[in-house]
Amino acid sequence: MIRELTKLPINRIRAEVRSVDGYHLKSYDCPVKLNQNESPFDVPDDLKDRILERVRQRPWSRYPEPMPMDLVAALAHRSGWDPRGTMVCNGSNTLVQLVLSVSTSQGTKVVIPSPSFSLYGLYAGIFGGEVVNVPLTQDFRFDTNLIRETVTKEDANCVILCSPNNPTGCAISNGELEELLDTTDALVLVDEAYGEFNDWSARDLLANHRNLIILKTFSKALGTAGIRIGYLLAHPELTQQILKAKIPFDINVFSHVAAMCILEQEGLIKKRIAYISRERDRVFNALQSIEGVTP
Structure with a gap:
């Protein structure tokens, strides 16, 4: 007897997925929108025209490249980093999901300061990880001593730091981050979505710390949240492992061309x-x- 598809039991879905509500963003009918920290500046019209003309010249019937290597090279050059340790993806949110998918399993400990960007804990939990929240200090700064202690005590597999932090704006210092990197072999994921508004970047520590992963995005300072481009910087060996889980062809022709034009x-x-x-x-x-x- 063939069962109706509509009657398939929901328990076929993993319990970790069923136990969470998912990510929701409430829409507001208001004249000024600030809740997603988007740039107040749109892409100039002449640049839009240039992007559209370049896209028009590309064949739309063909798949895009599995990884747009010219964009990888441009971002590696802009970052002063090895192209083999540079990866582009469909938004930095996807990169958060990707890193956690290859590093998190049932019972894995993931340390996250709180409050911070909600997607970190959501994705960690979906992959079976146990989120260990470390509260900020009373003046809303990272408690780096407590973070280090927690990582060691919990034998954490991953630490996620949004620096500058969403929503509080605090940032971890170069010295504090280096001390954390030196005291653990856990993956330390630093989300620099707002990094261009900080005085320094964790990029300075990449060469000497193989457990450091940095995420960057086009959505904030570069003012192009609509094209969905994010990129990752890490040691080449680590990047190649993460790359195994990446969906190919995820950067469409328009986003690829737009990103290259924006970087100019x-x-x-x-x-x-x-x-x-x-x-x-x-x-x-x-x-x-x-x-x-x-x-």
């Missing part, structure tokens, strides 16, 4: 980063002048 606009990128940084400081100072508001 380094002057515009720097100008916009400087403007947003000045506005951040202006608003911060204005808030400090309000009675009852503290940093």
